Amino acid sequence: xxxxxxxxxxxxxxxxxxxxxxxxxxxxxxxxxxxxxxxxxxxxxxxxxxxxxxxxxxxxxxxxxxxxxxxxxxxxxxxxxxxxxxxxxxxxxxxxxxxxxxxxxxxxxxxxxxxxxxxxxxxxxxxxxxxxxxxxxxxxxxxxxxxxxxxxxxxxxxxxxxxxxxxxxxxxxxxxxxxxxxxxxxxxxxxxxxxxxxxxxxxxxxxxxxxxxxxxxxxxxxxxxxxxxxxxxxxxxxxxxxxxxxxxxxxxxxxxxxxxxxxxxxxxxxxxxxxxxxxxxxxxxxxxxxxxxxxxxxxxxxxxxxxxxxxxxxxxxxxxxxxxxxxxxxxxxxxxxxxxxxxxxxxxxxxxxxxxxxxxxxxxx
Numbered sequence: 536x537x538x539x540x541x542x543x544x545x546x547x548x549x550x551x552x553x554x555x556x557x558x559x560x561x562x563x564x565x566x567x568x569x570x571x572x573x574x575x576x577x578x579x580x581x582x583x584x585x586x587x588x589x590x591x592x593x594x595x596x597x598x599x600x601x602x603x604x605x606x607x608x609x610x611x612x613x614x615x616x617x618x619x620x621x622x623x624x625x626x627x628x629x630x631x632x633x634x635x636x637x638x639x640x641x642x643x644x645x646x647x648x649x650x651x652x653x654x655x656x657x658x659x660x661x662x663x664x665x666x667x668x669x670x671x672x673x674x675x676x677x678x679x680x681x682x683x684x685x686x687x688x689x690x691x692x693x694x695x696x697x698x699x700x701x702x703x704x705x706x707x708x709x710x711x712x713x714x715x716x717x718x719x720x721x722x723x724x725x726x727x728x729x730x731x732x733x734x735x736x737x738x739x740x741x742x743x744x745x746x747x748x749x750x751x752x753x754x755x756x757x758x759x760x761x762x763x764x765x766x767x768x769x770x771x772x773x774x775x776x777x778x779x780x781x782x783x784x785x786x787x788x789x790x791x792x793x794x795x796x797x798x799x800x801x802x803x804x805x806x807x808x809x810x811x812x813x814x815x816x817x818x819x820x821x822x823x824x825x826x827x828x829x830x831x832x833x834x835x836x837x838x839x840x841x842x843x844x845x846x847x848x849x850x851x852x853x854x855x856x857x858x859x860x861x862x863x864x865x866x867x868x869x870x871x872x873x874x875x876x877x878x879x880x881x882x883x884x885x886x887x888x889x890x891x892x893x894x895x896x897x898x899x900x
Contacts, residue, residue, distance in 0.1 A: 536548050537565070537583075548565045548566065548567045562590070564586040564589060569582045574692070577690055582632075588632060589628070589631055591631070592634070596612070613856075613861070614627035615637035617633055617684075617694070618640070619644050635693075636696065639700070641852040644696075645852055645855025646671075646845075648854065649851070649854075653843055657673065659672060660822075661826050662822055662826060663705070663799070663826035664704050665729075667701065667721075668701050668826070672807060672817075679696070680695065682694050694864040701721075702721020702723070703720050703798040703802075704723060706724045706725055706726070706729060706743065707720035707722070710722075711776065719798060720795070730743040730744045731768045739775060742795045744772060748769060748784065748785065749785065749788050749789065772788055792829075795829070800836050815840060818840070818843055819837075819839045826844075861899060
């Protein structure tokens with residue numbers, strides 16, 4: 536439910552919600568609770584996303600809480616929020632739009648945590664997994680947050696850690712476009728069948744296959760259930776990349792990595808150079824399953840002087856969740872002529888936010 540001026544007066548939205556719940560017994564998302572701010576497109580969009588996600592999150596988190604209770608674990612379930620803080624699972628179920636970028640946000644928090652421990656307060660974070668690469672900026676030890684972040688094509692104006700994502704990961708597929716140029720991603724093989732070198736039936740060459748062929752991955756370090764086949768990798772890269780481009784297989788593998796790095800470098804420039812930050816003043820924290828493999832070349836391309844690779848690079852998002860505070864954001868729009876603004880009213884609004892926030896934290900212990 537999204538009425539035009541509900542950010543000023545939510546009485547009618549609350550009444551519509553009551554009627555729907557009385558008549559249909561359905562969960563209802565209303566804009567004055569989701570995003571009580573001016574600009575009806577963004578407010579409607581956030582409310583619609585919240586409504587679409589509620590049954591999914593209700594089912595998933597409800598089952599998770601029940602399973603954890605059945606195991607005899609007494610702890611309350613906390614869920615990462617897009618804003619870089621955690622929240623109670625009940626809140627995430629009631630307001631799932633606040634979790635849209637929770638995974639990447641947890642990674643940025645983990646990167647900020649270990650960077651601070653290493654004396655690096657200003658850094659670019661790079662989380663490259665199997666499908667995508669999420670990059671963000673940490674300044675003064677804190678992730679940069681924004682309320683103007685897009686999720687796919689949708690501008691979702693709820694507060695989020697400012698993460699920029701490109702389709703470059705270990706499973707990103709290398710292919711030749713209609714113009715005869717080598718491209719990498721955004722399509723990914725995923726974990727199953729995965730890259731050719733996994734030996735699970737994958738046939739399309741990926742970034743991971745290029746690393747494998749060039750000796751950057753040790754076959755003995757793979758999962759015991761995987762059966763890396765160097766000949767199959769050579770054949771796949773030759774058929775899909777090297778032969779169409781008239782080059783050697785090793786040269787093609789190096790080209791795949793060069794294109795993947797170029798895609799990621801552009802993303803790193805978006806969160807640094809394009810926002811007024813000189814990469815020479817920053818460190819680079821590389822994590823995710825694939826991030827450290829690309830970090831040195833990307834740092835050299837951007838003149839970043841220092842690269843930090845966490846010991847548990849593949850599990851840094853989990854660390855970030857554990858290191859995060861409980862955080863709730865409050866905001867509202869009040870559209871007034873400047874000369875009619877009453878400082879007392881503004882002060883009262885802040886007091887209401889503070890009371891609401893303290894009550895929420897008290898509820899969660």
